[in-house]
Amino acid sequence: MKPVSYMKVSLVLATLIVSSAHAQWNVARFDSTKVWTYATFGLDPAFIGSVGVSGVIPGRAKIQLGAEFGSVVAAFDLHDWRSRATARLSLIHAGAFRITGEDAVVTRGTSNSIYSAFNLGSSTTFTAGAYRRRWFVASEVGFDKAVLTRITNSDWYREYYYPDAKNGWYLTPGGTFHAGLTGGVTLGMLDISARAGNLRTERMNSLTPPFYATISAGIGWR
């Protein structure tokens, strides 16, 4: 695939498709591996499984664009889903030490006993650590903001709890900080990475669960 058409496909995918539990790929391999397909599973913050594809845009900056879609796997609840369109790059590079940044446009859906919702959000994550060609380990910190959420209260909630609950678009009803560690190894074409850390609300209140932990396996091609 020509670089230009590849870039177009990536951008279209990034725009139209969506993703889940942030996979962290080795930025030290962006020049040798162009495309990854991967699957991720873990607690983030519910048990979610996701699949995604990401690719590096050729050029000086070596930006990796990606798209994921995931669904909560507990009780195979397809009403609870998340998609992410991501852009990731190495911001600072000194020997093996790198600082990376990732921005994502996030869409999410849920349906539970008291409400159903569709959410538009964004997330930003920075990592700092050692990135070698066959492994990496880094600390990460980030913020995920639920910018706008369309909430529809359930009939059950209205009947037994609050009949006057308002359906509609809610502005900034949620936000989550995360901080933890991430790392990965490369075994031939196979990349395995993991992330784990602590979750807090934007006002630093605790969450249930208070942590996240995911593992990803991906196959990379030149």
Add this chain to the structure above:
Amino acid sequence: MERRIRTTLSCLCAALVVSGCEVTDPDTAGNLVPPTVDEDASLPAIELNGSRFHAETFGDPTKPVIVFLHGGPGQDYRGLLALASRFGGYSLADDNFLVFWDQRGAGLSRREQESSLTMANYLADLDAIIDRYSHGRPVFLVGHSWGAMYATAYINDHPDKVAGAVLIESGPLTGATFERIKKNIRELDLFAEWLNDYAWSTQFISPDGNARMDYDLLLGLRESQPRYHEQWDVDPEPVWRLGALVNHALPAEALNKHGSADYDFTTKLSRYTTPVLFIAGSLSEVLGPSLQTEQMKSYPSASLIVVDSVGHDVHWRRPAIIAGDIRNYLASRKGAQ
């Protein structure tokens, strides 16, 4: 990052306004959860012990006083109001003065700082409620679940102020009992749908601020306790609004430095020789007949009534039966006040 988020928000809001959509604030009272007495002046309210409480009374204040204590901590008295209804032409309010109130930080009462949500303040609040309505007479307490624990804690400290008690599906009266049964209180299977719904919900509505916290807590309120209810989604006991902060604060206060509950509401009950009525639902597996048979022994004189074919919220599902049981109990205690 902050500037970018602000710009994004402004653009999205502008787009919504242009498209005619109204953007709603999740923290404004009345949107996700009903307003409290501080936010809606039309709600019946009383001020005492430094806080403001949602409260209602029924009946003649000169008659024997019954103070109702709802469950939780953090629920409200909406479900208990069923006991004030008229059954077969009779209401408990005909012969008694009924006092319903939402406890500190719960229901539609004022939201308080976590530091004020303590057991000491809870006991002082109930003492103030009793002083306000009793005119010096001992009162009857009717408590459900946590409310029955609360009643016992009060009786333990103030036996002379309580003419009798009806304890419906009481929660554990000691920390030792709580530690023994706690694994059965909530279904904590990591793959349980309710738990994943609850965790996933935080991506949409963070538990920040009382309105959002209270709304979030409703998710899983009943699904998480399948062994309490015969069918969790059929005719559940209604609440106006949960108090999430007190639901967290009081249990947290009861834990010692090792994380174990070590409270004991029964230390001085041996001096309370007044007959106490326990009530349990036959289908309530955790706080049902078995536990209440055991907990009755904390009181020198107690009896148990088991209501058939109903779970934990027996007073909501069988109000006529429970009101009748309370009426009979009060008749047996006639003259105690």
